[in-house]
Amino acid sequence: MSAASGARHLVSVGDLDREAMLGVFHLADAFKEVAERPIARVPALRGKTVATLFFEASTRTRLSFETAAKRLSADVMSFSASTSSLEKGESIRDTIETIDAMDVDAMVVRHKSSGVPAQVRAWTKASVINGGDGQHEHPTQALLDCYTIREALRERAPDREAGREDLRGLRVGIVGDVRHSRVARSNVLAMTALGAEVVLVGPRTLLPPSLEGWPAKATADLDGVLDTLDVVYLLRIQKERSEAGLLPSLDEYHRRFALTRERASRLGDRALVMHPGPMNRGVEIAPEAADLPNSLITRQVRNGVLIRMAVLFHLLGAGGPLTVEQTDA
Amino acid sequence: MDIDEVSRALKRIAHEVIERNHGLSDVVVVGLQTGGVPLAERLVRVLKEIEGVGVPLGSLDVAFYRDDIGLRQVLPEEVTSIPVDLTAKTVVLVDDVLFTGRTVRAALDALADYGRARAVQLAVMVDRGHRELPIRPDYVGKNLPTRRDEVVDVTLDGVDLGELVPDRTGR
Numbered sequence: 130m131s132a133a134s135g136a137r138h139l140v141s142v143g144d145l146d147r148e149a150m151l152g153v154f155h156l157a158d159a160f161k162e163v164a165e166r167p168i169a170r171v172p173a174l175r176g177k178t179v180a181t182l183f184f185e186a187s188t189r190t191r192l193s194f195e196t197a198a199k200r201l202s203a204d205v206m207s208f209s210a211s212t213s214s215l216e217k218g219e220s221i222r223d224t225i226e227t228i229d230a231m232d233v234d235a236m237v238v239r240h241k242s243s244g245v246p247a248q249v250r251a252w253t254k255a256s257v258i259n260g261g262d263g264q265h266e267h268p269t270q271a272l273l274d275c276y277t278i279r280e281a282l283r284e285r286a287p288d289r290e291a292g293r294e295d296l297r298g299l300r301v302g303i304v305g306d307v308r309h310s311r312v313a314r315s316n317v318l319a320m321t322a323l324g325a326e327v328v329l330v331g332p333r334t335l336l337p338p339s340l341e342g343w344p345a346k347a348t349a350d351l352d353g354v355l356d357t358l359d360v361v362y363l364l365r366i367q368k369e370r371s372e373a374g375l376l377p378s379l380d381e382y383h384r385r386f387a388l389t390r391e392r393a394s395r396l397g398d399r400a401l402v403m404h405p406g407p408m409n410r411g412v413e414i415a416p417e418a419a420d421l422p423n424s425l426i427t428r429q430v431r432n433g434v435l436i437r438m439a440v441l442f443h444l445l446g447a448g449g450p451l452t453v454e455q456t457d458a
Numbered sequence: 459m460d461i462d463e464v465s466r467a468l469k470r471i472a473h474e475v476i477e478r479n480h481g482l483s484d485v486v487v488v489g490l491q492t493g494g495v496p497l498a499e500r501l502v503r504v505l506k507e508i509e510g511v512g513v514p515l516g517s518l519d520v521a522f523y524r525d526d527i528g529l530r531q532v533l534p535e536e537v538t539s540i541p542v543d544l545t546a547k548t549v550v551l552v553d554d555v556l557f558t559g560r561t562v563r564a565a566l567d568a569l570a571d572y573g574r575a576r577a578v579q580l581a582v583m584v585d586r587g588h589r590e591l592p593i594r595p596d597y598v599g600k601n602l603p604t605r606r607d608e609v610v611d612v613t614l615d616g617v618d619l620g621e622l623v624p625d626r627t628g629r
Binding site: 152155156158159161162163166167168170171172173174201442445446447 | 519521522523527528531532533534537538539543567568571572573
């Protein structure tokens, strides 16, 4: 198809080294300028088709990818299925092969089972982008989160931080249901590769049973570490976890692990507050804490489009290397 | 073409820009990344020396508008900066070398996304021929006949933007 050989994919953020991530950030910087224009669209991917295949529901991630593709002038094909109507295995394969026959250039795949995007690579000529798989990974979320931190630091202290590229010297607390969270897993990999230190915070039942493969520390004492954190990253608490007996109660969780008004005022404007959405206001975050000036939550959404433009342009247009093993001449 | 010749060519181009536009009102200078940007900066300085007024200066990276995306690695060098709405302005687009015309074609598409300019004029230090599109320059430093396989380099010698050294090298 192009000078760069074969299809290229983004399945795990672990496939990207620091340089590859910074390359994505530089592209996102250029797309930020595009987004601010009266006509926020470039013809870069004219004639390309991006299919979003969401076997698990997600409005914001799908809209974000579709907006990104449209701002690059790509055509968008959208497929969503309730998880109950499709079983893992043959039927997914049939779906993929059908869409592959329509000559799409990229497939954004979300599935409730870990490993599906990796498997899909074998069934299509298209570039495969992981839009979130089970408890495994959500690479574009981690990239947009790290980009948002970098941007916020640059803007807060332009004299000291204007040239900041990575997350060196920062301590990030990821708070909540870490064990079941693909967002947490991808973020630990991305943030540590960019030089940050990560502390996982949550009730023991929601922390990984072993820290093997997690380059991070863990604690069940949020108040004990709160004052040391530069970034407080809150994960969504799913009410099912309480029903499954992994949480005593949502009230108890709120008391011990939520960003309450009291904890938010303890942080002051010293630390940044983040959340991947959708938020359960009143569970993991107090309603007013989400709207404080040091909250980056709406910026995360805005930057999500820029990062996904950068990933799509990299994989479909630029022809440059994105992942570590795919260095090209 | 040595440093002095480049300086004289820029001064001449500056005078031509002023003459052709009856002054500098509504003129915006835009340098093409990467080679056109230092030339555009110098052109703005020379214009100011002559007329005593500053004109807006922008820089444009055409990566997202190129027609060879997917054929080779195309990544932007710098974030584009167009400081004013271009509607009803006269844009003087500046590049170091005019060759196939494909970069200028991409630049014209990009500029249109910043407003409907009254006119776009093209200034280049070197026109080396071999156009592949119907594009011609309005201001030329030097016409330099080349073979298609030759490489024309307009480089900055050192950090001083005043020292431009075009040379002609066979590949």
